[in-house]
Amino acid sequence: MQISELQNLVEKQGIVFLSYGGFLSQGLIAGMTEALEKEAEYNNLNMGVSSNIFTIFIELAQNMMNYSKTKSTTLGEFKAEGLILVGKDKSGHYYVESQNVVDSSDRAKLEPKLQEILTMNREEIKTRYKELRRSGKDTHGKGGGIGFYEIAKRCDTIEFEFTPLNESKCHFHFKATINTIKE
Amino acid sequence: MQNMKIEETKYTPAIELDASGAITIVGKSYPENTFEFYAPVMKWVESYFESGAKKLAVNMEIVYFNSSSSKLFFDLFDLLEENNNPELIVNWIYDAENESAMEAGEDFKEDFEKLQFNLKAK
Numbered sequence: 001m002q003i004s005e006l007q008n009l010v011e012k013q014g015i016v017f018l019s020y021g022g023f024l025s026q027g028l029i030a031g032m033t034e035a036l037e038k039e040a041e042y043n044n045l046n047m048g049v050s051s052n053i054f055t056i057f058i059e060l061a062q063n064m065m066n067y068s069k070t071k072s073t074t075l076g077e078f079k080a081e082g083l084i085l086v087g088k089d090k091s092g093h094y095y096v097e098s099q100n101v102v103d104s105s106d107r108a109k110l111e112p113k114l115q116e117i118l119t120m121n122r123e124e125i126k127t128r129y130k131e132l133r134r135s136g137k138d139t140h141g142k143g144g145g146i147g148f149y150e151i152a153k154r155c156d157t158i159e160f161e162f163t164p165l166n167e168s169k170c171h172f173h174f175k176a177t178i179n180t181i182k183e
Numbered sequence: 184m185q186n187m188k189i190e191e192t193k194y195t196p197a198i199e200l201d202a203s204g205a206i207t208i209v210g211k212s213y214p215e216n217t218f219e220f221y222a223p224v225m226k227w228v229e230s231y232f233e234s235g236a237k238k239l240a241v242n243m244e245i246v247y248f249n250s251s252s253s254k255l256f257f258d259l260f261d262l263l264e265e266n267n268n269p270e271l272i273v274n275w276i277y278d279a280e281n282e283s284a285m286e287a288g289e290d291f292k293e294d295f296e297k298l299q300f301n302l303k304a305k
Contacts, residue, residue, distance in 0.1 A: 026215040030193040033213075048282030051247040055283075058213045058249050065215075130290060133257050150250040154283065 016094075018085035024065040033058060036086060049180055052154035053094050056176050057086055059147050060098045067100065089177070093156075097175040107162050107170055110148075114160050117152045125152045151176050184234055187227055195220060196245060200227045204238040204270075208245065217251035221259075228262055238270040239263075244277070244305075246284060253287070260295045272299045279304040 016039050033054055040050035064082050082100040129149040152158055155176040163171040184202035191197035196210030214220040275288035292300045
């Protein structure tokens with residue numbers, strides 16, 4: 001493998017940084033968030049926009065970290081393929097993208113929630129977020145509760161895809177794009 | 184009541200609980216185990232009110248936070264509202280340029296109409 005190939009790809013995609021494989025740890029997430037802060041500072045990003053980018057990144061990364069922990073008995077299948085990256089597209093908008101392996105049973109829980117978010121406008125997302133936060137429902141675990149509403153509230157578009165790997169597992173691919181230029 | 188102090192880390196805020204009637208929480212909040220991390224704070228606040236104290240100024244200046252912290256702050260404000268009195272005040276402090284932190288404060292203010300909840304740009 002030529003590392004230059006990887007570098008070309010990273011540059012072409014405007015990737016600011018990425019993490020692939022291994023274990024995502026809290027320390028690693030904090031380090032990457034720090035790198036993101038530097039990136040935001042260097043690019044003179046508006047504080048509100050950069051806070052949204054940090055929050056979305058943290059939310060996705062901690063989701064992946066916690067999910068792989070709950071699946072520790074079959075960790076071999078879950079640890080290696082977790083990918084998370086932050087990039088900047090050609091129009092200058094930042095995006096946070098992730099991919100990890102999830103159980104099909106978890107897909108069944110997650111997918112309707114994400115599909116519903118796609119149909120909601122900003123005000124509806126905010127209302128649902130506040131309802132869920134108030135009821136405490138779905139927030140007892142370590143993630144996957146109000147997390148995706150938190151993300152949706154703070155970005156402009158979300159995209160997602162589930163790609164089956166076999167009968168019981170699939171790849172969950174998620175992307176949030178943050179409009180950098182606010183009116 | 185004892186005073187309590189928790190030092191700031193990369194992902195948890197600096198916390199000061201002053202038994203003379205002040206709470207300050209400043210920094211970022213995305214702990215790995217949010218509820219465990221804040222458990223001593225919640226306990227302190229409970230004991231504070233159980234001791235009969237009323238006067239309390241809560242100053243929160245959180246730059247950004249994860250969703251479990253958002254839920255935890257909600258629970259904290261809920262506890263404050265249960266013990267609401269004219270001498271209890273919450274100040275949500277944010278950088279004037281951080282629209283995102285301001286909106287988070289507005290969302291909490293809407294949810295806790297009974298509290299004296301002030302949004303303060305700095």
